[in-house]
Amino acid sequence: MTTAKPDERIQKVSLVTKALRRPEFGALLGALVIFTMFTVADTTGNFAGLQGAAGWTHFAAPVGIVAIFVALLMISGEFDLSSGVMVGTAGLMAGNLISELGLGVWPSMLITITFAGLVGLANGLLVVRTGLPSFIVTLATFFVLKGVNLAVTKMLTGTVRVDGIDVAPDFEDARSWFATKIDIGGSSFQISVLWWIGFTIFATWLLTRTTFGNWIFASGGDPNAARNAGVPVARTKVTLFVLTSMAAALVGIMTLLELRGMQAGQGVGQEFYYIIAAAVGGTLLTGGAGSAIGATIGAAIMGFAAIGIPYALWDQDWVSTFLGVILFLAVLVNTWLSKRAKGARK
Amino acid sequence: MSAKASTKNLTPSLELKDVGKSFGSVVALREVSLAVYPGQVTCVLGDNGAGKSTLIKILSGVHKQSEGEFTVAGVAADFNSPRDAMSKGIATVFQDLATVPLMSVWRNFFLGNEPKKWWKPLGILDIAKAKRVAKEELLAMGIDLRDTNQPIGTLSGGERQAVAIARAVYFGANVLILDEPTSALGVRQSGIVLKYILAARDRGVAVIFITHNPHHANLVGDRFILLNRGRMTASFERETVVLDELIQAMAGGSELDTLTHEINVIRND
Secondary structure (H helix, E strand, O other): OOOOOOOHHHHHOOHHHHHHHOOOHHHHHHHHHHHHHHHHHOOOOOOOOHHHHHHHHHHHHHHHHHHHHHHHHHHOOOOOOOHHHHHHHHHHHHHHHHHOOOOOHHHHHHHHHHHHHHHHHHHHHHHHHHOOOHHHHHHHHHHHHHHHHHHHHHHHHOOOEEOOHHHOOOHHHHHHHHOOEEEEOOEEEEOHHHHHHHHHHHHHHHHHHEHHHHHHHHHHHOHHHHHHOOOOHHHHHHHHHHHHHHHHHHHHHHHHHHHOOEEOOOOOOHHHHHHHHHHHOOOOOOOOOOOHHHHHHHHHHHHHHHHHHHHOOOOHHHHHHHHHHHHHHHHHHHHHHHHHHHHHOO | OHHHHOOOOOOOOEEEEEEEEEEOOEEEEEEEEEEEOOOOEEEEEOOOOOOHHHHHHHHOOOOOOOEEEEEEOOEEOOOOOHHHHHHOOEEEEOOOOOOOOOOEHHHHHOOOOOOEEOOHHHOEEOHHHHHHHHHHHHHHOOOOOOOOOOEHHHOOHHHHHHHHHHHHHHOOOOEEEEEOOOOOOOHHHHHHHHHHHHHHHHOOOEEEEEEOOHHHHHHHOOEEEEEEOOEEEEEEEHHHOOHHHHHHHOOOOOOOHHHHHHHHHHHOO
């Protein structure tokens, strides 16, 4: 059969163009440039080594875990601005369940993740049922949770902080899964790095190798066409809201276990880091295109900046400015690359 | 091709008898009768507001008729949703709402009907099969793509319609309803779509081609239904009609000699 062998015309697509077509290509290029820049500017000699890696992954892993799911959600055409505050909500909720109500760490985690799933479900159902922009719906959730975090924490603890969870009997047990350190070549890495890598692989598989992934792209690319083809667009989006919220809750619990406590304001503002990571990684803000690996690279770039700037003995206060510039440049380059790759068709 | 037009002993794939539809006091459609047969192209012509959309919606299961009979393969149709119609082999290709531009051709081809491997509930895509089948099926319809991995948005409008048609045919459509597939396209692109309408017909599909362009209808149609203000004003067989009559029967019509020539070349192949 003639069609079984590769079409000879495919050869005309050069490897370079193939790479350019990948949504995360721009981010990878940017990551290399930024990594090299900080390696050169480094004053400690550690940035490019394992010790530096332990540092930037410590920052990047919790961002990356949520950013991956935020990216999937954005590919499906929706935002979740409540993902940052959910990190705080989950940490505070699990913390209060453990220290104030005296529940075990594991049941507290289960309740917290379930609760986060329900918040995601509410976000999703409100978006698909009312037809309101998810930007507005989740902005509302963001503020509702932000208030709840502060009020309930003060009500229960009398302060703005949850503490004393490390006296729980299964605390160390849970910590060994979610917040311990692992030794690689003499440098101690947070175990969250493994979770981050695991989620990157899982989400990439989900997005590119499953029917659900097909539906994610279709829901964001053209919801009407998707619906006409029989894709359950609403269910796909709601599922992603649930997953995003649960991923944020997992990071909240990891943070709680690592810090042995949680501030009521924790997580607020993080939602923008997730969106930046996804956008830098080549996820289209209008939906329909993007990748999980891209979000991971985006989070890694943030880690480079967070560690590289102090290593270079630059003023830490400039980290946000740096990220802002990177976001702008990355989206500019990504847009240009994808236009070129599509327009050229070669 | 006119040999295919012999329909005396066949059961129609789909038949309407004196079908009407009213929305409250507004009568959108009345006394429409038509029968479509496998391997034939039935053209429904009419200007804007003639009732074409209402007719499509009845045929594709969006609305139920208010009066008259609607049978599919001789059995009374009782559709509550487009999914019901689809399960009876009636596929509708809407003009702009057929494909997702940023997704690859093979992903679009199988969208909503993805082939799975291993344990089905896991929903793992059988990508190799999807790519192979998409390429083969498109080739069978005469669409030769060098790479089904390219985003469908990089194809021309006509080619995209063609992919949507090939998809409907592959997923077992007995009746293919095309809603103004050429109205947003240029002459050349329209030619591509008309060619695939004939390709679908040759595979034994009953095609309902809705258009307001009598030239396009004349090029591919075996029978012609004219709608005007919700009524069926005329019905012709291919043998008994000439283009001028069609144009006259319809309000308006524009010159498309180039296209006529192009399609005649294709038809004579």
